[in-house]
Amino acid sequence: MVRVDRGECDVMTADGRLRVLSDSQRAQDDIAPVTGDWVEVADEDGLGVVITRVFDRITSVSRRDPAERDLEQVLAANADVVAVVHGLDRSLPPGRLERLLVLAHKSGAVPLIVLTKADDVHDPETEAIVRSVACDIPVVVTSIVDGRGLGELQDHLGPGRTLALIGASGVGKSALVNALVGEDLLDVGEVRASDAKGRHTTTARELVLLPGDKGLLLDTPGIRAIGLWEAEWALELVFGDLEELASRCRFGDCAHDAEPGCAIVSAVDGGLVDGRRVERYRALARELAAQREREEERERREKKAGPGRRGRGRGGNRRR
Ligand SMILES: Nc1nc2c(ncn2[C@@H]2O[C@H](COP(=O)(O)OP(=O)(O)OP(=O)(O)O)[C@@H](O)[C@H]2O)c(=O)[nH]1
Ligand SMILES: [Mg+2]
Ligand SMILES: [Zn+2]
Incomplete structure (x- = not known):
């Protein structure tokens, strides 16, 4: 699956690129395919080419659906590396980066941070x-x-290796793809001069093959909301220093607030740890716990309502 639009998607096959309708897809499968998915297609009478199966994902970048509070939205499938992209032409609230890194870790892919526009640094604090x-x-x-850093970025790619780019609108994700491909393949948009905000130029997630078998890049539309989805263990990775400290708190269920013997509070008091970072960590942990509670409640309700999910299609050749 190399591109997914609102009504249609493109699939790369051994015989070239195919356009398939996604309405027919839904009738075939209850997993909506996303860019990067390996799928099985079949030419069906009267329907044309349809997706008959979406294979299990090895990695997937997902967030909480911004339109619906308790639904997972997959942004990219089967990336080997997930690059969180940010522009040096703008400021970056640390909490936003932490959320993006949780997303990247949780995908199962290798996380990477890419800072763009090094030729045009507006906010020296950002780096x-x-x-x-x-x-x-x-x-x-x-x-x-x-051209700085492009070779280094290339080192994270390689034959058959996919690097997905995620980040806000206007940070230069598509421009980076074009620079690595060596041609103006994707649309690139101007940013607003006052605050460097982008205009949501990219509207579809697209997988681009680098010439010379140098790997694949998965471009995504700029994201505003970064709701986390079942990401507790990834939180532990992004806040590894705090998790390490927490293991030394007197109480196993320490909330690192006002408990006696809290190793995190004493590290903050001692100036070893930034108190704001601890606040952000606690807020994210609370958010994930509340979400998990809602999810478990929903599962209990669904169990009561009885089974109803369909199977996932037939066997056959893999296509991407
Ligand atoms: N000076 C400079 N400008 C850059 C660089 N990379 C990207 N830009 C500019 O940043 C603007 C936004 O680039 P895009 O590639 O459209 O950004 P995007 O992240 O794909 O944005 P969306 O598709 O809206 O999510 C364009 O005007 C680019 O020319 C860079 O390295 N240096
Ligand atoms: Mg773009
Ligand atoms: Zn504690």
Whole structure:
């Protein structure tokens, strides 16, 4: 699956690119395919080419659906590397980066941070904030104007390896794809001069093959809302330093608030840990716990209502 639009999607097969209707798809399968999915297609009488099966995903970038509070939305499937992209032409609230990194970790792919527009730095604080939040995640600083960092980014790719780009509108995801491909394949949009906000130029998730078998790039539309979805263990990775401290709290269920013997509170008091980072960590943990509760409640309700989910199609050849 190389591109998914509102009504149709494109599938790459051994015989070339095929356009299939996604309405017929829904009747065939209850898993909606997303860009990066391996799918099975069949030519069906009267319907044309339809997707008959979506294979299990090895990795998937997903968030809470911004339109519906308790639904998962998959943004990209089967990426090997998930690059969180941000532009040095704008500021970055650390909490936003933390959320994006949780998303990247949780996908199951290798997380990476890409800072764009190094030729046009407007906010000198941005890079320092990114490095303080990144912990062990590599940060690649790029510019499509002077070409810096593009080779380093290429090192994270390779034959058959897919790198997905996620981030806000206007940070330069599509421009980066074009720079790596070496031609103006994807639309690139101007950003607003006052605050560097983008105009949501990209509207479809698209998988692009780099020439010379150098790998694949998965471009995505800019995201505003970054709701987390069942991501507790990924939270532990992004806040590994705090999790480590928490293991030394006196109480196993310490909320790191006013409990006696709290290792996190004493680290904040001692100036070893940023108190705001602890606040953001606690808020995310609360958000995930509340979401899980709602999810479990929903499952209990569905169980009562009885079974109803259909199977997932037939066997056959894999297509992407
Ligand atoms: N100076 C400079 N400008 C850049 C660089 N990379 C991207 N831009 C500019 O940033 C703007 C936004 O680029 P896009 O590639 O459209 O951004 P995007 O992240 O794909 O945005 P959406 O598709 O809306 O999510 C364009 O005007 C690009 O020319 C860079 O390295 N240096
Ligand atoms: Mg774009
Ligand atoms: Zn504690």
